[in-house]
Amino acid sequence: MELAERATLLQPSPTLAIDTKAKQMKAVGEDVCNFGAGEPDFDTPEHIKAAAIAALNDGFTKYTPSSGIPELRQAIADKLFADNNIEYKPTQIIVSTGAKQACMNAILATCQTGDEVIIPAPYWVSYPEMVRLSGAEPVFVQTKESNNWKMTAADFADAMTPRTKMVIINSPCNPTGAVYTREELEAIVEVADEEGIIILSDEMYEKLVYDDVKAVSIASLSKAAYDLTITINGFSKAYAMTGWRLGYLAAPENIAKAIDSIQSHMTSNPTSFGQKGGLAALQGDQQCIADMRDEFNVRRDYVYGRISTMPNVTVTKPDGAFYVLVNIERTSLTSTNFADRLLSKQKVAVVPGIAFGNDKTIRISYATSLDVIKKGLDRLEDFLRSV
Ligand SMILES: Cc1ncc(COP(=O)(O)O)c(C=O)c1O
16 A cells, blocks of 8 residues: 655654663563653642543533633633733634644644745754645754754854745753743844744743743744744643643634644544643642752753763753753764663663754653662763773
8 A cells, every 4th residue: 555655754753762672671670771751750740630530520521622622721821921921812822632733733734845944953853744744844953062052043044045934943942951042032033034934932841941041932022023933832741741632832813723723623622621630730839840840950950960070972051841962972973873782781771862853962861760860870971981
């Protein structure tokens, strides 16, 4: 049976091979330290689970409006106003099956064959494939460790062609932990505004920022920024709700309307009782976020402190998310080779940077206990002494 061209264009995730191997090793009793996880290791807070359970018990088990229940869309609009200083009407909010679907919806609604989408690398693994699925072409801008893995406005301007339709900014960034400053974002908006380039602002990790760093929402910067930006956010990382599959976007009215239509034919509403959990997350005590962030912060300091003294690698202190990107260029190994050998020799699983568009790096997730982190980093250090 012949596949559609769009299916053949997609690359299988290079992270899967390592993950499968790590799981196989664990299954046969091997003591693997897994730094591959892309999700918080905490459980969803109790009050959020209780709200979903109550909704189920109340029989809240039917279809809801396709773009989300009105009270959740209102609560998201309130959150975006209070936390991010952006004013959206509930009709501009679409609640989806994870922020992943929100990103896909946004790209499908705006990009097509002939368009180019600028993606700073290292990037979240799904962006290029989503762009390809839409028929458009990803254009990568390699960022530099010396600029904390951030794309400058000049890099962006250089990558632009008459076909550029969108630029994707992910701050705080998976996999680099980089957080763009207000000034850096303003400069990027200025370039985008000159040519009317849509900005997909993925703010999934906005709550996980450390020290006095603040994540700035692009749509809050100016009227021009607001008109160009689709804001992506969700519940997975902030509230440890990855399995719930609940995320959202906020966009100018015409884009939100088109996405409403796309989603109504694709998946319809995200799970009914899950939405009640999302509502409880936004309306409940936000201390749970601060508690998780504090724990991540301790681990970040530890991981960064250790790796920055290790041989044959360099590392930049991440300002956000729960990842550390390690530059392995001095080892002369490809990222896949490095990750393979580290797993076989030392039983430490990391994600090879090739998955994120940079073969000279590996990603370490510190969404795991400090004990595992300590043991895994001891082993990483031994490995690095031997390469
Ligand atoms: C940068 C980024 N955006 C979006 C997502 C998707 O999140 P969700 O679990 O809500 O689909 C992820 C998940 O790993 C992510 O890292």
